[in-house]
Amino acid sequence: MSVINWKKMGLGIVTASTTLLLAACGGGDGGAETDNTDTNEGNEADTEEVGGSLEVSVAPEYIDFINDKASEFEEEYGVEVEVSEREMFETLEALPLDGPAGLSPDVTIAPYDRIGGLGQQGHLHTVTLPDNDQYDETDKQQVTIDDEIYGSPYVIEALIMYYNTDLLDEAPETFEELEALSEDDQYAYESESGKNTAFLANWVDFYSSYGLLSGFGGYVFGEDGTDTSDIGLNSEGAIEGIEYAEDWYSKWPEGMLDATSAGDFVDDTFINGDAAAIIGGPWTAASYDAEGLNYSAAPIPTLPNGNEYEPFGGGKGWIISNYTENAENAQLWLDFITSEDNMLALHEFNNEVPANQQARQSIIDADENPLAIAVVEQYNNAVPMPNIPEMAEVWEGAETMMFDAVSGNKTPEESANDSVQIISDNIEQKY
Template sequence: MIKFYKLAMAGSAALLLAACGNGSDESSGSEGETEKDGAATGEIGGSIEVGVGEDYVEFVEAIVPAFEEEYDVEVTVSERDMFDTLEAVPLDGPAGLSPDVLLSPYDRIGGMGQQGHLSEMTLADDGRYDEIDKQQVTVDDTVYGTPFVIESLVLFYNKDLMDTPPETFDELEALTEDEQYAFSGQADTSTAFLANWVDFYNSYGLISGFGGYVFGEDGEDTSDIGLNSPEAIEGIEYAQKWFNDVWPEGMLDVTSAGDFIDDQFIQGNAAAVINGPWGAANYRDSGVNLGVAAIPTLPNGNEYAPFAGGKGWVVPSYTENYETAAAFVDFVTNEENMMMLYEDYTNEIPANQNARNAINEAGEDELSVAVIEQYNNAVPMPNIPEMAEVWTGAESMMFDAGSGNKKAEEAANDSVQIIKENIEQKY
């Protein structure tokens, strides 16, 4: 999933094609008549195609009959890889080959909307989304998608090694003094707690928690890159202490650090690690007595603030049946259907607040509760095309600082300079 985010943002730069279509200003998906460009366009009816990846086909097929009956329409469900479908929209859309409804990672929605490939949407006004959810699908005050599922990094811990999850990074630091976590391959190092901070997606929660940021307060101001602010540098310096004073050298290998962390955790050499919900199945299948919690509070007293991820539904601007597509998007994201997705299919956390609150209040699944709690402290990933340059510019920032090649301030300044130069050249 981490690689998907990087590939998604890098691919968005390739979508800078001029596009024309039936882009819209308003939609309702729950009314018989909707408005686009300020004019009524007709009633819900006809047929639409919903294109989703293999993991969502059964879910969508299960809810389609009720939607067809309610609106007297026909829905075709096609199995399509999400990223392949998104990449093809600029060409398939004008040719009439793109689905009427599809999914997109949140970080792709803003850029594709700005480029004219997505219809404008109006979110259901029934309390199903909070401000973080809305920000995920909004750019320049325009909504181009509908929130579907959410995800965030969390803390995994081994219940055979820890009775309760740590609440602060001070506790994690103290844990490294325990000799049972000494790394046998390198003297004076510890694997008690591990996090893949050499990777920017994983380290951003640390930098952000200390006060760093990407594009201004709302993630859209490309002139304000706060990855080299005094607060961000303080976060990088904190990571340096782990790289230099605690962790084995393998933690600086950007290509293998993630595998090293998983291996140490599965083997019982690490008591706690930071990872995304996608790592849970592997840990459980490997026999770890798994516990999950929100990531501990940072030394400065702030919450760890990783990127808030997930997926949203979008309607390409080329659809010939916008009203029915918009109605389907509202239907698929209602509380009943989102609980069905969670309980019977993918176990992903719905963006729908009512469904999310019900899951949280039930408290039956530690992973779900942890993701919900951490997501509330997460930062929506900027969904503008310029984010592709952040991945490139910040790629080696932690390695340069952690390896001693550069001081923290120098590594941060160099990364920000690369980001700024690339943005000036390409946008």
């Protein structure tokens, strides 16, 4: 049996094909003003009945949980709550038209990398976060753009390391240990001489490889992901990270070079017991559970330079439509649904890792879910994904950066420089 049970949840990664291209438009004149400075009362809200109504829209995977919580909210505050069910991205993409037409929900959930763009384009109401250490600076950065807060952090995600507990007694802690493991003939790839699958990571995918580049000193944009004139994917550190990846690809089977199927190759090899350790997301655990694989999870090992692996930190937050006429009730809902008790209840419901710091600590103290603990610990070393619209050009420009280098099509420096040039040119043309 698996030691972990995890439901696959949708990852809100922006891609060039799914990025929301929004025309700036005003809104929210009917909504009450919400000061987005911190409040000393945290989310211990006044439970006096306030009345009024609120529409909450969530994706199908949340509907049962939110229906239960909506009933509690109604009883506590006297607010009539309508819960509607709709896929998350459908709701977000419809907001620019549905909002002005009075058809959008008051509150919904959005991936962190969508919140900045929606807020910048005028579609989101500002949000007040509690002043009770519920969120740290990384959490706040995920929902902030132009010094305005546009969401309440809800759940967190980060790439982690999985390892097969039938093959390894404990998690490797350094990449040197993984290198030694790759010399073990037990993991030799039979159909390709000299190749080994002891450790695998889908680094031809930029989302997966970014933690490697960042750990060596690379970065996307300067000034905490906001300065698009400073692109660090061809910095000395980033190139060093690509060179290190080259060493691994020289050991891996050719299937690891296929950008369309490398992820499946990693998962299948791990499930078949031919890989001792891999890098993956928490959303892949469901497939390992379904196969009855004995595995556990841990933070990604320390890099050869002594630095931590620094993947993108992702997740989702609650947002308020800027077209709402129920802004005060919407803020009250955000305070309610992100409380420690309700965040722990969500974790019990679907195993997602809460953004609420107190809830995270409770999960660590319980020491019962190694996957959740690995996500929390890895997230502490994660880099908030830039939440500005220009990030869409990074996905396109860096799409083949690692492949071009590790396949030998270009040198690491040439590949990095070419990718940065594409990103820079596209930003200059479109923004």
